[in-house]
Amino acid sequence: MFLKSSLTILGLLALPVCAENAGVICLQNQLNALGYDVGAADGVIGRNTRNGVQNYMADRELAGSMPVTYSNGSALCRQVGLNDDLRNFWPSAEADLRFEVDDDFDSRVAGIIRSFARTIYRDVQERLDVELAGTDTVFMATSARSLGAMMDGQMLGYSIYPDITSLDRICGSSRNISATAIPNQLAICMRSGVTFGQGIELDWVRYMLAAQVVYLVQFQVNGTLPVDGYSDQRRLQFEGPVWLQEGLASVIANTMSTSATELEYQAIQLAKYEGNTLPSLSLLETRSAFEERRSDVRRVGIIAVVDLVEKFGYPPFGRLMEDMGRGVPWDAAFEAQFGISPEAYYASFEERYRD
Numbered sequence: 001m002f003l004k005s006s007l008t009i010l011g012l013l014a015l016p017v018c019a020e021n022a023g024v025i026c027l028q029n030q031l032n033a034l035g036y037d038v039g040a041a042d043g044v045i046g047r048n049t050r051n052g053v054q055n056y057m058a059d060r061e062l063a064g065s066m067p068v069t070y071s072n073g074s075a076l077c078r079q080v081g082l083n084d085d086l087r088n089f090w091p092s093a094e095a096d097l098r099f100e101v102d103d104d105f106d107s108r109v110a111g112i113i114r115s116f117a118r119t120i121y122r123d124v125q126e127r128l129d130v131e132l133a134g135t136d137t138v139f140m141a142t143s144a145r146s147l148g149a150m151m152d153g154q155m156l157g158y159s160i161y162p163d164i165t166s167l168d169r170i171c172g173s174s175r176n177i178s179a180t181a182i183p184n185q186l187a188i189c190m191r192s193g194v195t196f197g198q199g200i201e202l203d204w205v206r207y208m209l210a211a212q213v214v215y216l217v218q219f220q221v222n223g224t225l226p227v228d229g230y231s232d233q234r235r236l237q238f239e240g241p242v243w244l245q246e247g248l249a250s251v252i253a254n255t256m257s258t259s260a261t262e263l264e265y266q267a268i269q270l271a272k273y274e275g276n277t278l279p280s281l282s283l284l285e286t287r288s289a290f291e292e293r294r295s296d297v298r299r300v301g302i303i304a305v306v307d308l309v310e311k312f313g314y315p316p317f318g319r320l321m322e323d324m325g326r327g328v329p330w331d332a333a334f335e336a337q338f339g340i341s342p343e344a345y346y347a348s349f350e351e352r353y354r355d
Helices: 005-010 022-033 047-059 070-084 107-128 144-152 164-171 202-222 232-239 242-257 262-271 287-292 294-312 315-325 330-338 342-352
Strands: 097-101 136-141 177-182 185-190
Touching (some): 022 047, 022 070, 097 107, 107 136, 107 185, 136 144, 144 164, 144 185, 164 177, 185 202, 242 294, 287 294, 294 315, 294 330, 315 330
């Protein structure tokens, strides 16, 4: 899945599971409606729920490689709802976005973020040609501790969570406002005493929100792997390459926050390598690569994503997420959507963008 890089960047850790996960409740209601008796729709993943998902996937001849976890509740709910036309159980039918705002957060900024987020949330789905099943919650606060307390109260059984050091990082942003996404949750931290025109740039807020919304969409469409126990190569096949995750979020965010076209944005990135050879995409696929070469992953990712967008548009990226969410390995999903294997595309890309 694309941008699980949020998880990598922030170093998420496991927390105790609690009940009432709306995505899991949706999944349980759907399975019960289809005759897979999983018991009460209580939002708790137990043996009956796991067996129900396994039997459903087997009966529908689906790969079923997405782990049955609280973090994947909305993604699994979405899969079943699309396969069997059970959208009436989707939490998004009642609300696609919710907002929780700390008392110290500037009310004017909060109001503008609400307006921007709703518009961007709709526009990203339309651009990628996907629809979402879950409800995402946006948290706004002025300190890591406040954000942590707010999100802890809304964990709803998620098995991943940003630690306080991670939240300190976004609360200490030089931009005075920053954000990070995990499945169904977006945390926004703003320094106290700043507002628009006084420490906060409107275009940056648009860019920040658009990038994070892309990640939220990816989580709901493709699902996510647990934090521990998976190799870089396993994550690559399930989530896709990090250059693509980062590049897609950056390109969509830039076009939604500035007047620059995709090709103009690409030219800016290419200029950074003037006189030098672009790093190979094959070296920018994994989370480990992102930790070691963040700038290259983002810049070359932007160049490659624009290259693909110019040829195919944005919907194939949404379909790529769909395929991987159904268990298709990333390389096969990429070839299905773009008509070329990753290896062949990498070679062509390097040839065309060679200095």
